[in-house]
Amino acid sequence: MTLAATTAAAHGFLSPTGVEVAFVLVGLATLGAALVTVTTRQLVHAALWLVVALGGLAVEYLLLTAEFIAWVQVLIYVGSVVVLLLFGLMLTKAPIGRSPDADSGNRPVALAVALAAAAALVWVVVDAFRTTWIDLDGPAQGSTDVIGQILFRHWVLPFEALSVLLLAALVGAIVLSRKKKEDER
Numbered sequence: 001m002t003l004a005a006t007t008a009a010a011h012g013f014l015s016p017t018g019v020e021v022a023f024v025l026v027g028l029a030t031l032g033a034a035l036v037t038v039t040t041r042q043l044v045h046a047a048l049w050l051v052v053a054l055g056g057l058a059v060e061y062l063l064l065t066a067e068f069i070a071w072v073q074v075l076i077y078v079g080s081v082v083v084l085l086l087f088g089l090m091l092t093k094a095p096i097g098r099s100p101d102a103d104s105g106n107r108p109v110a111l112a113v114a115l116a117a118a119a120a121l122v123w124v125v126v127d128a129f130r131t132t133w134i135d136l137d138g139p140a141q142g143s144t145d146v147i148g149q150i151l152f153r154h155w156v157l158p159f160e161a162l163s164v165l166l167l168a169a170l171v172g173a174i175v176l177s178r179k180k181k182e183d184e185r
Contacts, residue, residue: 030060
């Protein structure tokens with residue numbers, strides 16, 4: 001009998017562990033933060049609630065023992081994307097308080113599209129993974145060791161091509177941002 005089967009037999013199939021309870025509670029808090037993010041009329045508050053929602057996702061990844069993905073979530077999404085969003089709000093002189101332009105009056109249509117998209121996403125994920133079982137006896141699939149082995153065995157060439165593409169985009173942005181000498185006169 002495997003360790004997972006022994007653990008399931010000892011605890012019962014439907015009796016939750018502490019990690020599972022924490023996962024559900026953090027998931028509910030993350031869902032609440034996401035709902036506040038899309039329903040608030042203050043843009044800065046929406047960006048700050050987005051930080052809470054994305055941080056909740058990082059905690060969920062930690063609870064799933066995918067520490068590398070959790071730190072990527074924190075560094076890229078919480079650290080970079082939200083800061084870029086806040087800088088964009090500050091540079092465009094967006095209103096700090098309530099914004100009457102933030103509501104277009106299409107809430108019923110937006111709700112219907114959101115529910116349809118969520119149903120389609122749930123259906124696709126359930127259909128894709130309904131017969132897949134995770135091997136809990138081996139190393140965690142989101143661990144740094146497993147991701148490093150997969151990345152450097154199978155994805156070296158696309159990874160390097162992406163780094164060259166990002167470097168070219170950075171050089172292009174610098175070239176486009178510089179003024180010509182005639183413009184300076």
